[in-house]
Amino acid sequence: MPVRLLASAAAMLALSSAPAAAQGRWLASYPEVQNPMHEGMRNILQLDGMLEEMAESMNQAFRLPRDVTFELAECDTPTATYDPGRSAIRICYELLTELGDREDGMDSGEPASFQNAFAFMLMHQVGHAVIDVLQLDVGLPMEEAADQFVVVMVGLAPGELDHLVDGVVLLHDLELDWETPETGATVLDGGRLAKLTCLIYGGNPEAHANMVEQGELTASRATSCIGEFADVQARWTALLESHLNQG
Template sequence: MPRPLALVGLAFTLMISTSRADTGSPIRTAYQVPKTAQAQEIYREMRARRVLEGLREIVSMVRLPQTLTLRLSECDGEINAWYEPKTRSVTVCYEYIQDVRDRAYRATLPAGVTYHDALFGTLAQVFLHETGHALFDLLDVPVLGREEDAADQFAALVVLRLRPAQARQIIAGSSILFTSFGAEDKLEKNTFADDHGLFYQRLYNLLCLAYGSDQRAFSYLVERGDLPKERAENCRDEYGLAAHAMDRLFHSHLQGGRMGRERIRRGFRWLN
């Protein structure tokens, strides 16, 4: 989610709790035991909720040619989340989760959106975004355009296979985060050179995919002005193109040839 920082040679000197899917799927989960008290609180909550195991449940629908590690880690103060091709690992920092918590506390939440939504909805989107990068790499999936945009689309399309109420929870949380970061975007020349889109652009792309997927379930986005009507007019087509591309690109890699909705829902039980 945040623009990636150069974290080279990060040493995991503390004990790491790891597990492997009982099915033999080449997906490992790793919760690094942190040093700081603040991070230890997050570590305990994420383990108790089995957040990484839930993500593994979703990713295990894909036949992976190599082992993928899903990791929560303390990152020496860096607020970040990333995929590392050399180690084939997705890492989300405890510092990043703490930053999301802080932003959720500070945010003015719209009616019907809770702190819980703002925190865990955001984390669901972040985990899926980084996992999208991992799958593009491990499966050699062609990406036309910016990979960061494609990872955002992957995350949104997985979320939109949930029941509308749960999808709304994640989208609401992600909107809080995009809005928070968007308020900090500096419209300087170098900002436009970043491989990430501006946060408000990413927000509207997400809302458009949601509305395009189910105009009845997400009609409120247009009714209350979250999604401009001018953009909403083409959202059904935008969603159709993205969903078709994802189905075509991932079809041959999926167990049974499809991304099962019930399995995705089981993978997100930790949201409740």
């Protein structure tokens, strides 16, 4: 499951598995729901413990000044967002349902692509949370900065998260806006998709050689992507290093 691999990437950030005593925590929450279908999903996902696993891995990696919650909730709209007022990453049952419906409606396409799409959306919101709670001076538009956070996490787990790019491309193809669906806009437009695919390629060129072969990146652009990823990785390492649990 890509989300569990993302949890593994988070754990790799930590040099010690023992968080400092006085700090905030990453938490998991499953508020009560009204929709019977959502109740069934809630029971299954809570039993699976995916959010708890993600939270514990993030606890091993980061020292926080306050709690941050992963929350599965009813929202009336298919969204995944970060609420800075509550320090909560909210993943909506409506979004999970829509992704499932889109998957069922495709003539071809692997379920793993939808899992990778969900993993990207979740980790993008984690990026927003990390930037907000740690008050990181990213010097970039927030959406671009959160995208870069995901790319850095992908780079921490080579061979395991290589296919996350499939989820990114799928979200673009579906023209899905999971943050502000009422606008009807495409979140991953061409420019944003190009930056993401370039950085993902740059993090592991051998694994993503097909991106050049299939014309998703030109050979000259691909060469520059390697340096661009190295710059992004070095910058985020510097931003995060003082907030990591270290032995």
